Amino acid sequence: MPVPTLAIGRVTVAALLDAPMRARPAALFRDVPEEAWEPFRDVMDAEGRLVLSIGSYLVRTPERTVLVDTGIGGRERRGFPMGALPESLREAGVRPEEVDLVVHTHLHIDHTGWNTVETEAGPAP
Numbered sequence: 001m002p003v004p005t006l007a008i009g010r011v012t013v014a015a016l017l018d019a020p021m022r023a024r025p026a027a028l029f030r031d032v033p034e035e036a037w038e039p040f041r042d043v044m045d046a047e048g049r050l051v052l053s054i055g056s057y058l059v060r061t062p063e064r065t066v067l068v069d070t071g072i073g074g075r076e077r078r079g080f081p082m083g084a085l086p087e088s089l090r091e092a093g094v095r096p097e098e099v100d101l102v103v104h105t106h107l108h109i110d111h112t113g114w115n116t117v118e119t120e121a122g123p124a125p
Contacts (some may be wrong), residue, residue, distance in 0.1 A: 003092045014058040014092045018071025018083035018113070021051040031039045056085060059091050064100045073113020085114050 005014040022045055025037050037044075044050055057068040071084040086096050104111055116123035 003088070005092075011058045012058075012063055014060075015090060016056045016058055016088040018056060018085040018123055019054045019081040019089065021052045022047075022079055023052060024049050040068075054080075054083065056088075058089065058094060060094075063096055065094060066101045066103060066110055067099045068103050069105055069111040070114035072078060072103060072110050073115075074117060075108065075113070076118075080110065081111055 003014045003016065005012050025032065025044075026034070027046075028050070037048075040050075041048075044067050054067075054072045056113045059066040059068060067089075072080050074083055074086075076082060089096055089099075102115070116125055118124075
């Protein structure tokens with residue numbers, strides 16, 4: 001499947017999927033009453049879960065390849081699916097080692113997961 005990409009002058013921005021996710025609105029927004037979600041049923045599945053994606057952006061300039069956020073990662077985590085960001089990078093034509101810079105929008109678990117990968121010696125950057 002083609003990677004959604006936007007070109008702005010000499011810069012391209014590609015939306016990379018790390019993992020699809022579904023969650024009950026109350027699990028994410030505890031203070032929002034159930035009836036407030038009624039206008040948003042079109043972004044929910046048949047069981048009333050929000051259809052979400054955990055992802056990153058790949059920004060390419062002639063000089064740099066920048067990854068914005070690193071998704072959920074390749075480890076089992078309670079309540080989260082396992083990510084596939086390295087495969088999404090390859091679909092965009094980039095090997096993980098070709099990324100020059102990683103920028104984090106914030107440091108929640110679903111934005112920092114691929115900061116490390118598991119090796120025989122333990123986690124490595």
